[in-house]
Amino acid sequence: MAVKVLCVAEKNKISKGVAELLSNKHFQTKDTRNKYVKNYTFRCKLPQWGDCDITMTAVAGHILEKDLPKGYGWNDVRNVDLLSCPLIDRFSSKDSEKIASNIKDLAKEADILMIWTDCDREGEYIGYEIMVQAQAGNGRFNLDTTYRAKFSHLERNHIYAAACNPIRLDKNAIQAVSTRIEIDLRSGFCFTRLLTTSLKSYLQNDDKSLVSYGSCQFPTLGFVVDRAKRMKYFKSEEYWGINISIRKDRKKYPFSWSRNRLFDRLLTISIYQNCIENQGDNVVVTKVDNKPTTRYAPLPLTTVELQKDCSKYFKLSAKDTLNVAEGLYTKGFISYPRTETDSFPSKMDFKEYIGKQTQSSEWGDYAKMLIDDPSKFRIPRRGKNNDEAHPPIHPVSYAGSLTGREKQVYEYIVRRFLACCSLDAKGASTTITVRWSTEYFSTTGTVVLETNFYDIFKYANWTSSSKSLPVLAVGEQVPIADAKITSGKTSKPQPLTETELIALMDKNGIGTDATIAEHIEKIIQRQYVIKEKDGHGRGAKECLFPTPLGYALVDGFSKIDLQDISLTKPFLRKDMESDLSAICDGRKTKQEVLQETLKIYKDAYSITEDQMPLLIRAYRDSIRHVQSQT
Numbered sequence: 001m002a003v004k005v006l007c008v009a010e011k012n013k014i015s016k017g018v019a020e021l022l023s024n025k026h027f028q029t030k031d032t033r034n035k036y037v038k039n040y041t042f043r044c045k046l047p048q049w050g051d052c053d054i055t056m057t058a059v060a061g062h063i064l065e066k067d068l069p070k071g072y073g074w075n076d077v078r079n080v081d082l083l084s085c086p087l088i089d090r091f092s093s094k095d096s097e098k099i100a101s102n103i104k105d106l107a108k109e110a111d112i113l114m115i116w117t118d119c120d121r122e123g124e125y126i127g128y129e130i131m132v133q134a135q136a137g138n139g140r141f142n143l144d145t146t147y148r149a150k151f152s153h154l155e156r157n158h159i160y161a162a163a164c165n166p167i168r169l170d171k172n173a174i175q176a177v178s179t180r181i182e183i184d185l186r187s188g189f190c191f192t193r194l195l196t197t198s199l200k201s202y203l204q205n206d207d208k209s210l211v212s213y214g215s216c217q218f219p220t221l222g223f224v225v226d227r228a229k230r231m232k233y234f235k236s237e238e239y240w241g242i243n244i245s246i247r248k249d250r251k252k253y254p255f256s257w258s259r260n261r262l263f264d265r266l267l268t269i270s271i272y273q274n275c276i277e278n279q280g281d282n283v284v285v286t287k288v289d290n291k292p293t294t295r296y297a298p299l300p301l302t303t304v305e306l307q308k309d310c311s312k313y314f315k316l317s318a319k320d321t322l323n324v325a326e327g328l329y330t331k332g333f334i335s336y337p338r339t340e341t342d343s344f345p346s347k348m349d350f351k352e353y354i355g356k357q358t359q360s361s362e363w364g365d366y367a368k369m370l371i372d373d374p375s376k377f378r379i380p381r382r383g384k385n386n387d388e389a390h391p392p393i394h395p396v397s398y399a400g401s402l403t404g405r406e407k408q409v410y411e412y413i414v415r416r417f418l419a420c421c422s423l424d425a426k427g428a429s430t431t432i433t434v435r436w437s438t439e440y441f442s443t444t445g446t447v448v449l450e451t452n453f454y455d456i457f458k459y460a461n462w463t464s465s466s467k468s469l470p471v472l473a474v475g476e477q478v479p480i481a482d483a484k485i486t487s488g489k490t491s492k493p494q495p496l497t498e499t500e501l502i503a504l505m506d507k508n509g510i511g512t513d514a515t516i517a518e519h520i521e522k523i524i525q526r527q528y529v530i531k532e533k534d535g536h537g538r539g540a541k542e543c544l545f546p547t548p549l550g551y552a553l554v555d556g557f558s559k560i561d562l563q564d565i566s567l568t569k570p571f572l573r574k575d576m577e578s579d580l581s582a583i584c585d586g587r588k589t590k591q592e593v594l595q596e597t598l599k600i601y602k603d604a605y606s607i608t609e610d611q612m613p614l615l616i617r618a619y620r621d622s623i624r625h626v627q628s629q630t
Contacts, residue, residue, distance in 0.1 A: 002043065002050075002051040002052055002053045003049045003050065003051070003052045003053070003111050003112060004052075004053050004055075004109055004110050004111045004112070005046075005049070005052045005053070005054045005055070005110065005111065005112040005113075005114060006054075006055050006057070006103075006106050006107055006110035006112065006113050006114070006134065007054060007055065007056045007057070007114045007115075007116050007149075008056075008057055008058060008059060008103060008113075008114075008115060008116060008117075008130045008134075009056070009057075009058040009059075009116040009117065010058065010059060010061065010116070010117040010118050010123060010126055011058055011059075011060065011061075011330065012036055012037050012038060012058040012060070013330035014058065014116065014154070014330060015037075015038070015040060015056050015057055015058035015116070016038065016040060016056075017154045017330065017332060018056055018116060018154070018159055019040035019042060019054075019056040021154065021155075021156045021159045021160070022042065022044045022054065022056075022159060022160065022163060023040075023042035023043075023044060023054075026042060027040045027041060027042035027056075028040070028041045028042070032057070032098070032099075032102045033098040033101065033102065034060075034095050034098045034099050034102070036060060036095075037057060037058050037059070037060065037099055037102065038057070038058075039055055039056070039057045039102070039106070040055070040056040040057070041053070041054065041055050041056075042054055042056075044163075046163055046164055047164055048164065048166075049112065052112075055106055055110070056116075057102060057103065057106060058099075059096075059099050059103075059117075059126065059129075059130060060095065060096070060099060061092075061126065062092050062096070062125075062126055062129060063091065063092065063096045063099060063100050063126070063129045063130070063133060064089045064090065064091060064092060064096070064129050064132075065089070065090060065091075065092040066087045066088070066089060066181055066182060066185050067087065067088055067089075067090050067185075068082065068085065068087065068088070068189065069085070069086055069087070069088045072085055074193060074197075079189075079190050079191075079193045079194050079605070079609075080190060080602060080605050080606065080609075082186055082189045082190045082193070083186050083187070083190055083598050083601055083602050083605070084186075084598070087182065087185070087186075100133040103130060103133040103134050103137070104133055104134065104136050104137035105137060106134075106137070107133075107134035107135075107136075107137035107138040107141060108137045108138055110134070110138060112147065113130075113131065113134050113138075113141045113145070113146045113147065114146075114147040114148065114149055114163075114166055115127035115130055115131070115146060115147065115148040115149065115169060116148075116149045116151070117130070117148070118336065118338065119150050119151065119152065119336070119389045119390055120338065120387070120389045120390070120514065121173045121176060121177050121389075121580075121584070122177060122514065124148075124169055124170045124173040124174050124177065125173070125174050125177035125178065125181075127146075127148055127169050127174075128143070128169060128174045131143065131146045131169070134146075143168070143169055143171060143174075144168070146168070146169060147166035147167070147168065148166060148167055148168060148169050149162040149163055149166050150162055150165075150166075150167055152335050152336045152339075152390045152391055153329070153332070153334070153335040153336060153396045154329070154330070154332040154396070155332065155396050155397065170584075172583055172584045172585070172586055173584050175583050175589075175590045176580040176581075176583040176584050176590075177580075178590060179579075179580060179583060179590045179593050179594060180576070180580055182594060183215070183576065183593075183594065183597050183598065183601075184214065184215055186598060186601070187213065187215055187598075187601045188212065188213055188214055188215075190213075190601065190605055191213035191567075191601075191605065191608070192210060192211065192212045192213050194605065194608065194609060194612075195211040195212075195213060195553075195615075196209075196210050196211045196212075198612050198615070198616065199211050199615070199616065199619060202616060202619055202620065203549070209527075210526070211526075211549070211553070212526055213567070214519070214522065215567075215572065215573050215576065216510050216511045216515065216519045216573055217519055217522050217523055217526070218553070218554075218557075218567050218568045219505075219508070219510045219568060219569060219570040219572075219573055220501070220505060220510055220511070220519045220520060220522075220523055221523045221528050221529065221546070221550055221553065221554060221568065222554050222568035222569055222570075223496065223501055223504045223505070224496055224501065224523070224528075224529050224544050224545070224546050224550065225546045225550060225551055225553075225554035225555065225568075226554075227493060227495065227496040228495075228496075228545060228546050228551060229555075230493045231492060231493050231495070234492045234493060236489045236490050236491075236492065237263055237489065237490045238263070238265075238487060238488070238489050239261040239262065239263050239487065239488055239489070239490065240261065240262055240263075240264075240265050240268035240269075240485055240486065240487050241257055241259075241260065241261040241262070241268070241485070241486045241487075241488075242257045242259075242268065242271065242272055242275075242439065242483070242484070242485055242486070243255075243256070243257065243482070243483070243484055243486050244257075244283070244436065244441055244480055244482060244483045244484075245480070245481040245482040245483075246283060246434065246470070246478045246479065246480055246481060247478070247479050247480070247481040248470035248471075248472065248478060249470065251470070252481045252482070253443060253469065253470050254443065255432075255434060255441035255442060255443045256441060256442060256443065257439065257440075257441055258439070258440040258441065258442065259439070261488075265487075268485060269485065271438070271439060272483075272485055274437060274438065275436045275437040275438070275439055275483075276483075277437075278437040278438075279436055279437040281479060281480045281483075282477045282478065282479055282480065283434040283435060283436045283441070283477070283478055283480060284434060284435050284475065284476070284477055284478075285432065285433070285434050285472045285473060285474050285475060285476045285477075285478065286433050286434060286435045286440070286474065287431070287432070287433040287474065288430070288431075288432050288433075288472060288473065288474055289430065289431040289432075289433075290428065290429075290430050291428075291429055292426065292427070292428055292429070293426075293427045293428065293429040293446060294424050294425065294426060294427070295424060295425040295427070295454075295462055296381065296424050297378070297380070297381065297419055297420055297422050297423065297424050297425075297452070297453040298416060298419050298420055298453070298457065299342045299380070299381055299383045299392075299420070300341070300342045300343060300344055300380050300381075300383065300391075300392030300393075300394070300417075300420050301342075301392050301393040301394070301413065301416050301417070301420075302339055302340055302341065302342050302383075302385065302392060302393070302513060303322070303337060303338050303339055303340070303393070303513030303514065303516075304340075304502060304503075304506045304513055304516065305342075306321060306325065306337065306393060306409075306412075306413070307321050307322065307502050307516065307517065308499045308502050308503060309412065309416075309459070310408075310409060310412065311497070311498045311499040311502065312499045313412070313459050314405070314408050314409075314412075315542060316405065316408075316409075317498060317517070317520070317521075318498060318502055318516055318517035318520055318521075319517040319518070319520070319521050320405070321409065321517070322337065322338075322517050324405045324406055324409045325337035325393070325409055325413075327406065328399070328406060328409065328410055328413075331399070332396060332397055333395065333396060333397055333398075333399040333410060334393060334394065334395055334396055334410065334413055335390065335391060335392075335393055335394050335395075335396055336390045336393075337393050338390070338513050338514040339387065339389065339390040339391065339392060339393060339513060340385050340387045340512070340513045341383075341385055341386045341387050341388070341389070341390060341391060341392055342382075342383030342384070342385050342386075342392055343382040343383050343385070343386050343392070344380055344382075344391055344392060344394075345391055348391070350377075350379070350380070350421055351370075351371050351377070353394060353395060353396065353417070354367050354370050354371055354377075354417075354418065354421060355367070355371055356395070356396075356397055356398045357395065357398055357414055357418065358371070359398055359400070360398065360400065360414075362411070363411075363414060363415060363418060363456060366418060366455065366456045367418060370418065370421055370422065376422065376423060376452075377421055377422075378421060378422065378423055379421075380420035380421055381420070393413055394413065394417045395410070395413055395414045395417055412459070415456050415457055415458065415459070416457065418456045418457075419453040419456050419457035420453075422452050422453035422455075422456060422457075423450070423452040423453065424452060424453065425448065425450060425451055425452045425453060425454050425462055426448075426449045426450040426452070427446045427447055427448045427449050427450075427462070428446065428447045428449060429444060429445070429446045429447075430444065430445050430446075430447075430469055431443070431444045432444075432469060432470070432472055434478065436480070436483075443469065445467045445468065445469040446462075446467075448462050448463055451463075494534070494543075495534045495541075495543035495544070495545060496543060496544050497541055497542070497543055497544070498520065498531075498542070498544060501520060501544060502516055502520075505519070505520075505570075508570035508574060509570060509573065509574035509577050509578075510570050510573055510574070523550065527547055527549065527550075528546065528547055528549060528550030528553065529544050529545065529546055529547065529550050530544075530545055530547055531543070531544060531545075532545055548619070548622040548623050548625075549619065549622070551622045552615070552618040552619035552621070552622040552623075553568070553615070553618075553619075554568045555618045555621075555622065556614055556615030556616075556617070556618030556619065557608075557615065559611075559614045559615075559618060560607060560608055560611045560614050560615065561607065561611065562604050562607050562608070563603075563607070565600060565603065565604045567604060567608075572600065576593075576597055579593040579596070579597065580593070
């Protein structure tokens, strides 16, 4: 008799994709009570269990969500009590309830439960939610008896290997996500109610507007406001410099001052006059430095790098980039697009994936060259990040009929992957330093000798840095063609682009590769931030600007004395992420992290409540400033 195996994926597209691959497209489809989730049944032989009757189904993300119990509505209790009150689990939607019912029914007849959710922390927790629902239908299923498939893309051999070598759900990762969910919910409810009720009568929006708080949302807003403040209070300063050009073989060559610039005009003039008096109109060559130089091929692609580059090159938002990448993943064209890893597995067969790109009319010849010429191929560099969940983003199969955004993102991923497998670019750099009395000036030129990875990675180039230099020897005296004092003014900071914001969030540990886009989208939805074009014509960039409310929230909290705590800076969230990693590693428990973190929020709430007039005043000042500008 065949073993009955229930497999549950995180999305229906993944469920169908796995069913197609394991059954060689010989499966039956059955509807469920949710029109977006199907049950796919087929027979497959797996070495660990023999003949298996497999039912493949799916959820649609989280089945359950944490919530407050009855009696804890607005004005029912003190806001601060929400940091310690009981919590309940409830279905996240009516559709989730239908999905849960389907899993319970299927589990009753199943011998084996195998989870096929995404291989990250969130996927572990969703897998746990699936197990709970299956357990309600079949009490034999628990964390010790439930299997999970570890996979990163939809390719037949890879999926079959995942089915043949299942592992267990990560209990520590489940606890870490549970901790994060509880802290976010409690702090969010507590501060959202305080801010909304306190600011309600002052807001220009309708009475139903929420002034929501989120532990990632506020630091993200903080970055936008910080840039706006730097622009608002910027005061330009005048500076002075000395530029010279030398003459050699009837040509002029500009040299840059080692001091760059000074903010003291009289000192600059004094230095300039001293040089003329002591050395006249000649300089002495003090150093000619010739050395090879290298531009390294890019590291393997992470989610954050994909979001930054797609914003930079294609003007795509972080959210749109992830949506497109998710679509390419579920179609089997690329690996899982949510990853922090920038090192490929040591046993990865790179030439197998390169070979699939040889059929392209645009980059096929380059891919073929990497395979045919061993001297041109290299194992990609290894970065410093490895979450051991998914490999870097890379193409899995060739996609030749894409259009629009899908083509842009897919082509970028392919070219980035091929560039990773290419040699570094090589050049020769020469730096010449000359002395004019007490002052030193230099110039640098680079000759590009081998373009290598730049030949495929069309989004960047190196040729623009090349320039001709004079042939000079150390000790040689060379006449000055021009010498003059220059002046300028410091430039006002530019508005924050989404590319810069993603980089700031990543550097400061705000959000994960999977959630950065959501946090940016949330502060826009909450009308704390707006997107507007800065500049005109083709050079215009879409930038992020705080609304009066967004500006006031950050400005107001900066005036509230929270001692060592900041709700709009990244430090609190960064510490929490470190604690979650400690839970995953077994160095801390869920209860320890909850107790420590919620105490910090309780102290911050007490101070904020007492000093709320400062935040209200900040909002009024922000509105007055806007009105004075119109």
